[in-house]
Amino acid sequence: MTGGASASAEHDELRQVVRKFLGERSPSHAVRRLMAAGEERDHEVWSLLAGQLGLTGIAVPERFGGAGYGPAELAVVLEEMGGALLVAPYFATVALAGQALTASADEDAMARWLPGIADGTLTATLAVAEESGAWDLAEVAAAAEPAGGGWAVTGTKLFVIDGHTAGLLLVVARAPDGLGVFAVDGGAAGVEAARLDTLDPTRALASVAFNGAPAVRVGVGRDTAAWLPQVLDLALAALAAEQLGGAARCLDMAVSYAKVREQFGRPIGSFQAIKHKCANLLVDVECGRSAVFHASAAAATGQPDAPLAAVLAYTHCSQAFTRAAKECIQIHGGIGYTWEHDAHLYLRRAKSSQLLFGPPARQRARLAELAGI
Amino acid sequence: MRFDYSQELEDYRAAVRAFIERHGPGARKHVGVRAPDPDQVPALRAWVARLYAAGYLGQTWPAAYGGRPGATIEHTFIVAEEIARARTWGEIGAGALAAGAVLAFGSEAQRQRYLPRIRSGEDLWCQLFSEPGAGSDLASLKTRAVRDGDHFVVNGQKVWTTNGHHADLGYLLARTNPDVAKQAGITAFALDMRTPGVDVRPLREITGTSDFNEVFLDNVRIPAEAVIGEVDGGWRVANASLGHERSGVSARAVELYAQLDDLVELARRTTTAAGRPAIADGATRQRIGRLAALAHVTDVMSKAVRSRIANGTEDAADGPLAKVFFSEVNLAMTECGVALQGVGGMAVEGDRQAYADGWWQDAYLYARAYTIAGGANEVLKTVVAERALGLPRDKR
Ligand SMILES: Cc1cc2nc3c(=O)[nH]c(=O)nc-3n(C[C@H](O)[C@H](O)[C@H](O)COP(=O)(O)OP(=O)(O)OC[C@H]3O[C@@H](n4cnc5c(N)ncnc54)[C@H](O)[C@@H]3O)c2cc1C
Numbered sequence: 015m016t017g018g019a020s021a022s023a024e025h026d027e028l029r030q031v032v033r034k035f036l037g038e039r040s041p042s043h044a045v046r047r048l049m050a051a052g053e054e055r056d057h058e059v060w061s062l063l064a065g066q067l068g069l070t071g072i073a074v075p076e077r078f079g080g081a082g083y084g085p086a087e088l089a090v091v092l093e094e095m096g097g098a099l100l101v102a103p104y105f106a107t108v109a110l111a112g113q114a115l116t117a118s119a120d121e122d123a124m125a126r127w128l129p130g131i132a133d134g135t136l137t138a139t140l141a142v143a144e145e146s147g148a149w150d151l152a153e154v155a156a157a158a159e160p161a162g163g164g165w166a167v168t169g170t171k172l173f174v175i176d177g178h179t180a181g182l183l184l185v186v187a188r189a190p191d192g193l194g195v196f197a198v199d200g201g202a203a204g205v206e207a208a209r210l211d212t213l214d215p216t217r218a219l220a221s222v223a224f225n226g227a228p229a230v231r232v233g234v235g236r237d238t239a240a241w242l243p244q245v246l247d248l249a250l251a252a253l254a255a256e257q258l259g260g261a262a263r264c265l266d267m268a269v270s271y272a273k274v275r276e277q278f279g280r281p282i283g284s285f286q287a288i289k290h291k292c293a294n295l296l297v298d299v300e301c302g303r304s305a306v307f308h309a310s311a312a313a314a315t316g317q318p319d320a321p322l323a324a325v326l327a328y329t330h331c332s333q334a335f336t337r338a339a340k341e342c343i344q345i346h347g348g349i350g351y352t353w354e355h356d357a358h359l360y361l362r363r364a365k366s367s368q369l370l371f372g373p374p375a376r377q378r379a380r381l382a383e384l385a386g387i
Numbered sequence: 388m389r390f391d392y393s394q395e396l397e398d399y400r401a402a403v404r405a406f407i408e409r410h411g412p413g414a415r416k417h418v419g420v421r422a423p424d425p426d427q428v429p430a431l432r433a434w435v436a437r438l439y440a441a442g443y444l445g446q447t448w449p450a451a452y453g454g455r456p457g458a459t460i461e462h463t464f465i466v467a468e469e470i471a472r473a474r475t476w477g478e479i480g481a482g483a484l485a486a487g488a489v490l491a492f493g494s495e496a497q498r499q500r501y502l503p504r505i506r507s508g509e510d511l512w513c514q515l516f517s518e519p520g521a522g523s524d525l526a527s528l529k530t531r532a533v534r535d536g537d538h539f540v541v542n543g544q545k546v547w548t549t550n551g552h553h554a555d556l557g558y559l560l561a562r563t564n565p566d567v568a569k570q571a572g573i574t575a576f577a578l579d580m581r582t583p584g585v586d587v588r589p590l591r592e593i594t595g596t597s598d599f600n601e602v603f604l605d606n607v608r609i610p611a612e613a614v615i616g617e618v619d620g621g622w623r624v625a626n627a628s629l630g631h632e633r634s635g636v637s638a639r640a641v642e643l644y645a646q647l648d649d650l651v652e653l654a655r656r657t658t659t660a661a662g663r664p665a666i667a668d669g670a671t672r673q674r675i676g677r678l679a680a681l682a683h684v685t686d687v688m689s690k691a692v693r694s695r696i697a698n699g700t701e702d703a704a705d706g707p708l709a710k711v712f713f714s715e716v717n718l719a720m721t722e723c724g725v726a727l728q729g730v731g732g733m734a735v736e737g738d739r740q741a742y743a744d745g746w747w748q749d750a751y752l753y754a755r756a757y758t759i760a761g762g763a764n765e766v767l768k769t770v771v772a773e774r775a776l777g778l779p780r781d782k783r
Contacts, residue, residue, distance in 0.1 A: 044648050147730025150658060173730055173738070211738035211746055217731065221740075277524040285763040285781075343593075343755050347522050347763055348547045351755055353591035358752065361593075365725065365751070366733045373729045375670060 029090050035067060038096035038182035039280045042356050048101040049215045049359075054137075054179040055102040063102070064134020070108055071132030075116065078128035084314040085113070085248055089255035089306055096259030099216045099359055103137040104174040109252035111138030111184050114245045118195065118233035127182055127197070138182035140245070141171035141222055148372040149246055156187040158196050158229060165189070165229040166204075168194050170221065173370065177220030178207035184232060185224065186242065193238045196229035203227065214366035216359060244313075247324035250371055251309040254327035257335040257367050264360050265295045268345040275347075282345070291341050298334035305330045322384040329377045332368035339364040391690075396461055403443060408438055418746055419753025422550045422598035423479060431476050432508035434513045438466075439506040444478055448490060452502045464637045471638035474645065480550040481514040485558040488575060488628040492616035501556070503575060513554035515545040515578065515602060516625065522547075523766045525560075530604060532561035532576065539563070539576070539614070541584075541607040547760075551587045551600035554580050558628075559609075564619050573621035577613045584608070593752045601714045609660050636706070637693050639713040640686035642724060646720050646750070650675055653727050653742065665727055668777045674723055681716040688712065704775035705766035714757035714764060721751040752779045 039059045040117040048056060064070040064165030073088045074080020081087075088109060095104060112131045115124050130136030142149045144156065156169025165185050183198045183205070198205060204227035207220045233241060269292050282288050290386065309327035339361035343350035350357045368374060389740060392400070410436040412427075423431050438444040439453065442468045448454035455462075470477040482505045489497050504510040521528040530543025541561050551557070557578040564572030580587065584607035589597040616624040654666040666669045692709055695701045724747035725732040736745030760762045772778045 104406070143730065145659075146660070147733075150660070173733065210733075210740060211735050211745075212733040213735050214733070219597055254776060276520075277522065277527070279524075279527075285765070340755070344758060344765075345762070347759055348517065350591050353593060354594055358593040361752070361755075369725075369730050369732050372660075373732070375726070376729075379660075 025087065025090050029094060029280065032068065032069065032091050033097075034095040035063070036094055036100060039063075040098045040100045042271040044169055045099050045101055045216060045359070052209070052218075053101070054176055054218055060102055060134060063104070065118075067171060070104070070134045073116070074112055074128050074132040075124070076329075078124055079132035080128065085251060085310040086307070086314050088113075088252060089310040092252055093259035093262070093306070096256030096363075097263040099260070099356075099363060101216050103139070103176040103179060103218075105217075105252065105256065106139035106180060107131055107137045109180060110140035110175065110245075111180075113248045113252070114140050114195065114242075115232065117241045117245050117248070119236065119241070120233045122234075123197065123230070123232045130181075136181050137179065138184065139174055139176050139180040140186070140249070141174045141177060141182045141273055142186045142246070143173050144169065144171060147173055147369075148376060149249070150372065151186065151193060151246070153185050154188060154193060156185060156224065158185075158187040158189040158194060158231070160190075160224070160374060161228070161244050165196055165231055166226040167198055167224040167229045168226055170223045172221050173210065173212075173219045174207070174222050176218050177222040178209050178218065183222065189231070191279045193240060193242065193257075195232040195242060197232050198224065198227045198229045212366060214359075214362040216363060217366065227385060238367040243321070244316075244370075247321045248313050250324040251306065251313050253367060253371060254302070254309060254324070254331040255306045257328075257331035257364065258299065258306050260360055260363055260367070261295070261302060261331065261335040261338040262299050264335070264342040264357070264364075265292065265299055267357065268292060268295065268338075268342045271346055279384065281339065291345060295334075295338050295341055298330075298337060302327070302334045321352060322381070325381045328371065329381055331375065332364075332374060332377070335364040336361070336368055392461065392465070396465060399462060400465050400469060403466055404472070406441060406443065407469055407473045407475060410434075411473060413475075415474050416476050416550040418543070418750045419594070419756065420596065420598060421756075422553060425553070428479075428511075428553055431479055432511070434476060434508075435482070436506065438478070439508075444483070445486065445502075445506060448486070448502070452490070452498060453506055461693070464693050467635060467638040468641045471641040472478075472645065479511050480554055481512040481558055482510070484514060484628050485508075485512040485556070485577070488558060488720050489577075491627055492575070492620075492624045496612065497577070498617065504555075510555040511550065511553050512556045512558055513548050513551045513580070513602075515548055515551075515557040516560040516700055517547045517748065518544060518611075519546050523763055526573065528560055528562060528573065530559075530561040531565070532574060532609070533561050534563070534611075535608075537611045538608045539542060539574075539611060541576075541604045541609055543604050545588070545604070546600075548587070548600045548602050549598055551580075551596070551602050552589055556580060557585075557602070558615075560621050563621075568624040569617070569779035572619055573625070574618050575615040575624040577610050577615060577623035578607070578609055579613075582607050582609070593755060594749055611624055613665050636696075636709050637689045638715075639709070640682070640689045642680040643685050643713070643716060643720065646717075646724070647675075647703050648680055649743075650678065650720060650724055653747075657727055657729065657731075657742075673729065676721060678716070678720050681719065684711075685709075685713055685716055702775060704771045707762065707770045708775065710757075710761065711767050711771070714754075718759055719752045721747060721754045726750050 051126040069078035072083050076082040158165045158167050181200045185196045204225040207222040211217045212219050272288050275282045305327040312323040345358045349355050442455040446455040446458035450456050518528050532539040532541045557626045559576040559578045563574040584605040586603040588601050591597050657665045659665050659668045728742050734740035735748045
């Protein structure tokens with residue numbers, strides 16, 4: 015298959031390193047073992063990924079122990095992780111919580127938590143969605159009240175990625191003066207988290223109930239409305255990158271199989287019906303790659319069209335990934351319909367990712383709005 | 388032209404419906420599931436026996452073997468439709484398929500031997516056709532059957548054998564002559580699944596359940612009297628019996644209607660971002676409207692096919708065409724069912740957030756089977772193009 019959404023030789027190199035690492039450390043059987051055991055990660059893999067490769071710190075500013083890169087490099091890593099279906103709290107910790115802390119520009123908060131994220135000792139997540147499941151700030155009902163010198167958070171968050179294992183929960187809640195982000199220790203009193211049974215067993219989602227949980231406000235002194243929406247856009251762009259990786263992997267699997275599986279005395283890839291399916295998927299993947307590249311570059315440099323670019327990438331890659339996963343099953347025939355083949359794991363991941371940040375209808379409506387329609 | 392049933396047939400339908408309500412096995416068939424749980428099997432054997440005894444299964448067989456005089460293929464369709472409507476179990480396994488082959492090609496001794504035990508539910512059959520290397524290209528199958536006195540010795544492997552783990556008998560295709568054109572060297576057998584050398588190993592499907600199996604055949608000795616039809620004549624036997632699967636055509640439309648009702652109910656119960664019931668949302672109404680149209684088209688199309696089958700004017704492309712259409716509508720419906728649940732569509736069976744205990748999520752995964760099993764859609768489309776449209780044939 016082709017390379018990736020790389021701007022530079024540096025990106026290519028990063029991609030190769032991550033791909034090789036995941037190929038060795040997160041092959042299918044490892045993914046399945048974690049999945050079956052319901053574990054959130056392989057600790058050895060996590061420490062290598064954080065320590066040796068420095069991937070947890072990739073988007074963390076250097077002064078907080080990271081490599082100081084941004085969304086574009088993170089996208090490269092996430093694409094590879096999506097391709098490997100890595101079971102680890104990476105997306106939640108790095109793409110959600112890490113980027114949220116950085117975007118908050120809250121020196122105290124950054125100094126307190128980013129070094130832990132960068133060196134892999136702290137896992138974290140961002141809790142936005144509630145009853146409706148949508149990542150829509152207007153629907154946030156969780157409340158934060160001043161308590162003692164800090165805050166107390168009350169409310170229930172749903173579909174929180176790695177919400178039951180995260181060391182740090184960044185909770186979007188309503189304070190008397192408006193929307194805010196509140197840092198709650200995963201083990202704090204008044205926090206009750208439970209994993210949900212969802213379509214995708216490779217990504218843990220949890221419901222987290224907060225009952226007067228002690229919290230620290232993040233982004234004090236700054237208008238949350240000025241930076242939190244950007245965090246959500248970064249999240250969309252990041253998820254799109256991960257989806258792109260999944261789609262590309264499905265295409266790879268389908269093409270490799272179509273080359274070797276013979277029926278009627280020739281490879282099934284020689285039948286035009288199969289060729290066209292694969293070609294359509296390549297069109298999807300290549301367009302997705304451009305969309306992801308555009309979205310992460312726009313987010314990195316704070317372009318005014320960054321929100322549009324993010325929704326666009328998410329919408330396109332959601333579709334590309336689900337389609338690729340379905341065609342991958344179809345092209346594999348009976349084998350693609352088995353539990354043992356990985357195709358369904360990608361379909362499960364694709365379908366859940368498509369819904370995770372709000373279903374397609376909502377995203378399309380937002381896209382139209384952002385495009386000025 | 389109308390395809391409705393006559394009053395007499397509608398009365399028959401009412402009787403079938405009442406019978407299922409009264410005697411049905413109760414267990415609602417879970418969406419997409421093709422094989423029962425082991426503990427359900429005894430009750431379902433009894434249910435199959437009851438359906439046969441009442442004349443609701445096997446009714447078009449010759450009267451000498453238990454058929455019901457005056458029964459037509461339309462009665463068969465009605466029974467299949469009512470079973471689908473009740474979302475319950477019908478015949479388990481490939482009994483009807485095997486009976487069709489035995490009736491059309493079997494010896495009198497075979498009919499006496501196999502048919503009563505199909506009727507009594509004592510023998511469940513599986514279909515041992517597909518192999519790891521022979522799926523769409525079934526005729527390239529490699530399982531070998533070599534004559535040894537009054538037996539054949541069979542070696543090879545079958546795969547995707549639905550109900551293989553419950554089956555007493557297998558309707559097997561094996562190669563008896565490797566030196567002729569691939570279709571000309573195949574023989575059909577009735578295999579006792581308890582013969583030494585038959586090893587059935589369950590496979591799990593996409594949902595994690597186990598409906599199908601791989602079946603390894605290691606020096607399995609099959610008596611020559613278990614050959615169905617002529618030696619090397621198995622391709623004709625298989626093709627004729629594959630045609631028997633067509634009674635499913637109209638039941639599929641019933642399934643789609645039931646799903647459509649569920650979809651509407653779901654749209655009533657879920658709310659959109661704007662806080663209205665989804666059913667009041669324009670885009671949702673359009674989507675469901677489109678699916679309703681497709682379900683209705685499936686229905687009228689299957690009725691047309693059904694009436695052509697009944698009066699013997701069926702086109703060879705009818706079955707493939709109906710199957711392709713149904714399987715794609717079915718996919719679209721399950722997609723819609725999951726989509727209507729919004730982010731909650733991620734929750735599955737066992738989760739408190741799950742709608743209808745994850746029914747739609749299962750349906751969404753199971754729906755992939757219909758575009759592959761019983762002929763992959765890509766291959767069927769080629770068949771349609773060649774048979775119905777007369778386009779130049781693909782090399783095969
Ligand atoms: C749920 C389920 C239950 C089943 N139950 C049984 C059973 O009980 N007994 C039994 O014998 N079998 C059973 N099967 C097997 C089924 O009949 C085969 O899966 C089917 O025929 C396809 O064969 P395959 O899986 O080998 O795919 P392949 O034939 O390898 O096809 C792979 C892909 O190549 C495409 N392809 C192949 N040839 C062509 C062509 N000429 N032109 C264009 N595209 C082509 C196909 O469309 C498909 O997308 C079952 C299958 C499923 C999924």
